[in-house]
Amino acid sequence: MVKKLLLICAAFLLCLPTALGEMQVERNAGEAYFPSEKDWTYHFTYAYPHLTGEDYASAAINDTYQMALDEMLQLVLPMFAHEKDMLFDGKNEVNHDFSVTCNNGKFLSILQKRSQTKGEEGVQYTLEAQVFDVAGEYIGETLTLRGVVMVGDSSAQISDAVTPVLYEEFKKLQQEGICRPEVTEEEFQWEFAATRDYYADENGNAVFFFSPMLLVEPSFDVPTFVFTPAELTELVEALPKEMEE
Numbered sequence: 001m002v003k004k005l006l007l008i009c010a011a012f013l014l015c016l017p018t019a020l021g022e023m024q025v026e027r028n029a030g031e032a033y034f035p036s037e038k039d040w041t042y043h044f045t046y047a048y049p050h051l052t053g054e055d056y057a058s059a060a061i062n063d064t065y066q067m068a069l070d071e072m073l074q075l076v077l078p079m080f081a082h083e084k085d086m087l088f089d090g091k092n093e094v095n096h097d098f099s100v101t102c103n104n105g106k107f108l109s110i111l112q113k114r115s116q117t118k119g120e121e122g123v124q125y126t127l128e129a130q131v132f133d134v135a136g137e138y139i140g141e142t143l144t145l146r147g148v149v150m151v152g153d154s155s156a157q158i159s160d161a162v163t164p165v166l167y168e169e170f171k172k173l174q175q176e177g178i179c180r181p182e183v184t185e186e187e188f189q190w191e192f193a194a195t196r197d198y199y200a201d202e203n204g205n206a207v208f209f210f211s212p213m214l215l216v217e218p219s220f221d222v223p224t225f226v227f228t229p230a231e232l233t234e235l236v237e238a239l240p241k242e243m244e245e
């Protein structure tokens with residue numbers, strides 16, 4: 001009976017995610033030309049995350065990024081290369097890279113960075129983040145803002161609480177000449193979404209960031225704002241009662 005119990009325990013441990021420690025992340029890097037290397041209108045250089053573990057979380061996360069890469073290689077860029085309105089000056093560079101912002105055994109947070117030249121329009125910069133659950137109930141899946149910080153009743157409620165604070169920070173940056181002065185509050189709320197524009201740091205805090213396109217000089221060096229779960233809880237609890245319903 002004891003031997004059988006030990007075997008059951010061993011089997012259970014084997015089923016646990018390797019997320020009790022850091023995930024092993026490598027760079028899946030390469031380049032491609034469209035419609036062809038000899039006569040290209042789009043040149044794509046890329047690096048996407050690839051996890052080397054054999055656990056379920058690693059496989060699920062790899063699937064997410066492989067699908068994203070396949071979409072770029074097989075659908076988006078081939079279409080752009082043949083679309084007259086997307087040719088711009090005929091030599092368009094697209095670069096995709098990433099950084100790991102949290103790899104603490106509970107979350108794996110990835111910040112993706114993409115730049116694209118658009119002829120006379122200059123360079124468009126895009127930031128996109130995902131926070132993956134690697135040890136909890138939703139292992140291998142992306143988490144919502146609330147799923148990361150576990151504050152309040154919903155991600156929308158957290159957004160209602162933190163967005164006015166961040167708009168005040170945005171106005172300060174406008175005065176300092178960092179953010180575009182012509183952007184109104186309505187336009188800011190269109191460009192910034194707290195439920196989307198955030199990543200997790202190593203301590204599990206939410207780090208909100210402004211879109212590069214909100215800057216006077218767009219780049220990946222964007223303003224960031226760290227909020228602990230305790231600070232977000234305080235903001236949520238200060239919401240007017242009618243906003244909580």
